[in-house]
Amino acid sequence: MIQLNETHDVNLKSWVASANSEACDFPIQNLPFAIFRRAGSNETYRGGVAIGDQVIDLAKVASLKLLSGDAAVAAEAASDTTLNRLMGLGNQFASALRLALSKGLREGADRALEAAFVPMSEVEYELPAHIGDYTDFYTSVFHATSVGKLFRPDNPLLPNYKWVPIGYHGRSSSIGVSGQTFRRPLGQTKAPDAAEPSLGPCKRLDYELELGIYVGKGNAMGDRIPLDAADDHVFGFCLFNDWSARDIQAWEYQPLGPFLAKNFASTVSPWIVTLEAMAPYRISWTRDEADPQPLAYLESAANRAQGAFDIKLEVLIQTEQMRRNNQPAQSVSFSNFSHSYWTVAQMVAHHTVNGCNLKPGDFFGSGTQSGPEHKEAGSLLELSNGGKEPVDLGNGETRTFLNDGDTVIMRGFCAKEGAARIGFGEVSSTILPADC
Amino acid sequence: MIQLNETHDVNLKSWVASANSEACDFPIQNLPFAIFRRAGSNETYRGGVAIGDQVIDLAKVASLKLLSGDAAVAAEAASDTTLNRLMGLGNQFASALRLALSKGLREGADRALEAAFVPMSEVEYELPAHIGDYTDFYTSVFHATSVGKLFRPDNPLLPNYKWVPIGYHGRSSSIGVSGQTFRRPLGQTKAPDAAEPSLGPCKRLDYELELGIYVGKGNAMGDRIPLDAADDHVFGFCLFNDWSARDIQAWEYQPLGPFLAKNFASTVSPWIVTLEAMAPYRISWTRDEADPQPLAYLESAANRAQGAFDIKLEVLIQTEQMRRNNQPAQSVSFSNFSHSYWTVAQMVAHHTVNGCNLKPGDFFGSGTQSGPEHKEAGSLLELSNGGKEPVDLGNGETRTFLNDGDTVIMRGFCAKEGAARIGFGEVSSTILPADC
Numbered sequence: 001m002i003q004l005n006e007t008h009d010v011n012l013k014s015w016v017a018s019a020n021s022e023a024c025d026f027p028i029q030n031l032p033f034a035i036f037r038r039a040g041s042n043e044t045y046r047g048g049v050a051i052g053d054q055v056i057d058l059a060k061v062a063s064l065k066l067l068s069g070d071a072a073v074a075a076e077a078a079s080d081t082t083l084n085r086l087m088g089l090g091n092q093f094a095s096a097l098r099l100a101l102s103k104g105l106r107e108g109a110d111r112a113l114e115a116a117f118v119p120m121s122e123v124e125y126e127l128p129a130h131i132g133d134y135t136d137f138y139t140s141v142f143h144a145t146s147v148g149k150l151f152r153p154d155n156p157l158l159p160n161y162k163w164v165p166i167g168y169h170g171r172s173s174s175i176g177v178s179g180q181t182f183r184r185p186l187g188q189t190k191a192p193d194a195a196e197p198s199l200g201p202c203k204r205l206d207y208e209l210e211l212g213i214y215v216g217k218g219n220a221m222g223d224r225i226p227l228d229a230a231d232d233h234v235f236g237f238c239l240f241n242d243w244s245a246r247d248i249q250a251w252e253y254q255p256l257g258p259f260l261a262k263n264f265a266s267t268v269s270p271w272i273v274t275l276e277a278m279a280p281y282r283i284s285w286t287r288d289e290a291d292p293q294p295l296a297y298l299e300s301a302a303n304r305a306q307g308a309f310d311i312k313l314e315v316l317i318q319t320e321q322m323r324r325n326n327q328p329a330q331s332v333s334f335s336n337f338s339h340s341y342w343t344v345a346q347m348v349a350h351h352t353v354n355g356c357n358l359k360p361g362d363f364f365g366s367g368t369q370s371g372p373e374h375k376e377a378g379s380l381l382e383l384s385n386g387g388k389e390p391v392d393l394g395n396g397e398t399r400t401f402l403n404d405g406d407t408v409i410m411r412g413f414c415a416k417e418g419a420a421r422i423g424f425g426e427v428s429s430t431i432l433p434a435d436c
Numbered sequence: 437m438i439q440l441n442e443t444h445d446v447n448l449k450s451w452v453a454s455a456n457s458e459a460c461d462f463p464i465q466n467l468p469f470a471i472f473r474r475a476g477s478n479e480t481y482r483g484g485v486a487i488g489d490q491v492i493d494l495a496k497v498a499s500l501k502l503l504s505g506d507a508a509v510a511a512e513a514a515s516d517t518t519l520n521r522l523m524g525l526g527n528q529f530a531s532a533l534r535l536a537l538s539k540g541l542r543e544g545a546d547r548a549l550e551a552a553f554v555p556m557s558e559v560e561y562e563l564p565a566h567i568g569d570y571t572d573f574y575t576s577v578f579h580a581t582s583v584g585k586l587f588r589p590d591n592p593l594l595p596n597y598k599w600v601p602i603g604y605h606g607r608s609s610s611i612g613v614s615g616q617t618f619r620r621p622l623g624q625t626k627a628p629d630a631a632e633p634s635l636g637p638c639k640r641l642d643y644e645l646e647l648g649i650y651v652g653k654g655n656a657m658g659d660r661i662p663l664d665a666a667d668d669h670v671f672g673f674c675l676f677n678d679w680s681a682r683d684i685q686a687w688e689y690q691p692l693g694p695f696l697a698k699n700f701a702s703t704v705s706p707w708i709v710t711l712e713a714m715a716p717y718r719i720s721w722t723r724d725e726a727d728p729q730p731l732a733y734l735e736s737a738a739n740r741a742q743g744a745f746d747i748k749l750e751v752l753i754q755t756e757q758m759r760r761n762n763q764p765a766q767s768v769s770f771s772n773f774s775h776s777y778w779t780v781a782q783m784v785a786h787h788t789v790n791g792c793n794l795k796p797g798d799f800f801g802s803g804t805q806s807g808p809e810h811k812e813a814g815s816l817l818e819l820s821n822g823g824k825e826p827v828d829l830g831n832g833e834t835r836t837f838l839n840d841g842d843t844v845i846m847r848g849f850c851a852k853e854g855a856a857r858i859g860f861g862e863v864s865s866t867i868l869p870a871d872c
Contacts, residue, residue: 257693
């Protein structure tokens with residue numbers, strides 16, 4: 001069983017005052033990792049940890065020799081331009097760093113770390129890891145069923161779904177960090193009543209609300225990662241918008257899966273919340289008795305007891321008109337990662353059951369995290385019922401799919417009685433007009 | 437139109453005698469690139485060029501300052517442990533290096549380059565590039581139709597096939613170089629008459645005969661590569677065995693495509709034949725008049741005139757019994773890349789039409805290159821008609837799918853009157869028993 005340790009203590013307060021606010025995503029119990037530099041500078045990107053409204057510069061921590069032991073090794077590894085080396089060390093190193101930072105940031109500690117602070121309002125981010133391979137899973141049975149109904153009315157949920165944690169390979173090169181902008185993609189589409197396809201700008205541009213998962217320690221080719229060892233290979237989580245061109249997808253995806261409908265842009269949030277920080281929000285994972293129970297390699301008592309995570313997720317849209325009128329972004333969906341049909345550990349065990357080698361910094365998308373209720377759908381495709389029912393944005397505007405100039409924002413956090421809020425920050429990205 | 441230059445002259449002979457044999461894959465007109473070191477050494481891997489039975493060590497060429505100008509820049513870039521930097525320079529640099537090496541290797545030239553020779557029999561290879569992203573295409577209509585019949589008897593060739601150069605994302609981490617061995621993968625499979633799936637070793641392990649294509653100069657995200665500019669972004673070709681677990685594939689692949697059926701191993705040949713070396717073997721590309729003609733972004737006079745390549749391909753199997761009895765590998769299939777329904781330039785133009793960014797060293801598989809005749813099928817799935825008709829190996833053994841201990845060898849070359857033979861060497865890989 002995962003044990004909570006002193007870093008999770010809800011009563012811990014920091015001498016960084018902004019970290020003690022109840023609404024703060026980055027209290028002393030969180031301490032997520034990113035790659036950053038001062039905005040607009042030519043500084044080298046390096047690793048940082050968030051505390052309140054500050055970023056702790058890990059390269060500075062290392063060069064000032066503020067830490068010792070495994071924590072110092074971790075800070076030195078995180079001084080690189082990506083977090084891959086830290087990820088590859090194994091979670092005990094990030095954990096040692098987390099504990100050392102927790103101790104150094106507590107009320108009463110000396111303020112040595114302050115020498116490594118950069119105000120969060122003054123930084124810009126890069127991708128936190130070099131993503132060698134990106135795998136997109138499909139773990140929401142609610143999303144699979146409702147999208148299946150739209151793409152295959154006669155056959156919405158395929159027979160393999162409840163046995164296989166369905167996944168497919170995505171493209172790494174087009175993954176960008178929050179703030180990514182991209183042009184509306186062109187592609188081949190064919191209306192059902194058209195004789196021939198044609199090339200043109202995507203007419204059904206959509207977001208997908210996903211959790212992102214970074215691999216930590218890898219496995220050698222040919223080695224399987226057993227379900228109960230999976231946690232040792234997961235570095236942490238982020239928010240992930242897996243942009244999708246629905247009309248391109250509908251025409252291209254058979255028989256080998258989505259391709260150009262997905263690889264024009266995919267956006268991650270900058271901060272990676274470690275698996276350790278998530279410990280208080282592990283919850284039991286269950287499978288409906290009426291459903292098939294998992295095959296042995298996807299089944300364990302530990303996975304049943306605490307394989308799932310209670311992570312609240314939200315999608316907001318801010319249109320050009322809202323920006324012009326200084327209106328805030330409008331919530332369009334609330335969901336929760338607890339609805340996932342498969343756990344992260346099951347994803348890892350399944351991905352490697354054939355001997356496939358994972359590398360530090362590899363990335364999984366969870367698949368669109370739609371919940372059981374219609375309003376919990378993680379894409380406009382579902383919310384608008386395939387484009388038939390416009391979604392009200394509350395300011396007189398509606399959307400079936402996204403318009404040029406729309407900004408999509410995703411937020412996520414964990415909160416409950418008796419534990420500190422663990423926030424993910426946000427991922428935000430804006431659509432530019434097609435270049436025709 | 438692609439012009440031949442002095443490096444293509446069929447009458448050129450080299451002072452490296454082994455390069456002048458008619459059967460040699462690596463005459464002076466070829467000069468392919470690889471990453472190598474002395475076998476069994478701790479030397480750093482670096483770039484090399486093949487000439488006859490020798491490898492020209494490009495790091496040595498650079499350190500000895502044997503070349504000047506763009507050729508020297510190229511040799512220096514190719515001194516890295518991967519060819520990515522050379523690829524990213526753009527093809528004019530590899531072309532300058534090719535011309536300089538051609539001049540230095542000709543009969544009558546001084547033998548300065550000999551100081552950089554390593555006998556090919558004494559080297560081992562690594563992947564020639566860091567492959568950021570790997571895309572597998574599906575460009576043989578014969579393969580698509582015959583496999584389609586087996587997976588979807590009622591619907592073999594889907595309506596998009598003749599419009600869209602179908603491709604999907606593959607996994608980079610499990611790509612290895614010739615000599616790769618791998619354990620038979622485990623996976624979920626479900627027999628049609630079974631009530632439930634089960635986990636076990638793959639029973640239908642297969643090869644796929646593909647051409648591999650390395651991207652040279654990349655494109656920025658959002659920029660399209662027009663069809664007639666595609667050649668500037670293709671560094672060269674190799675042989676590619678895209679191992680496939682057919683029983684795992686059949687159960688997992690809907691709706692998002694193959695995943696664990698493909699990512700346990702994929703094997704490339706070590707030598708990359710440059711696009712320039714292939715120039716004499718460009719041929720016209722045609723589309724049956726009865727078939728849809730390409731949309732405008734996939735159509736050009738140049739692509740019609742010389743978009744295709746005449747590359748002869750062969751698959752051989754050597755079983756454990758053959759090795760024990762000192763029998764040579766047995767040919768099971770001959771095909772040709774000229775059968776491809778789409779050209780490499782069309783793959784590039786399609787891949788980027790949505791703004792997807794390609795990076796130097798990215799890799800495309802052509803898809804299994806089955807020809808129109810049954811004996812030209814590029815997989816056992818096709819040759820054995822879905823496992824129903826065993827393939828005779830000529831020594832009393834037969835195969836429907838591959839056994840443990842089987843070595844699969846692929847060879848390729850171009851040859852015709854009036855041009856030098858341009859060989860690819862081979863890719864060879866052996867199946868180890870499953871680890872259960």
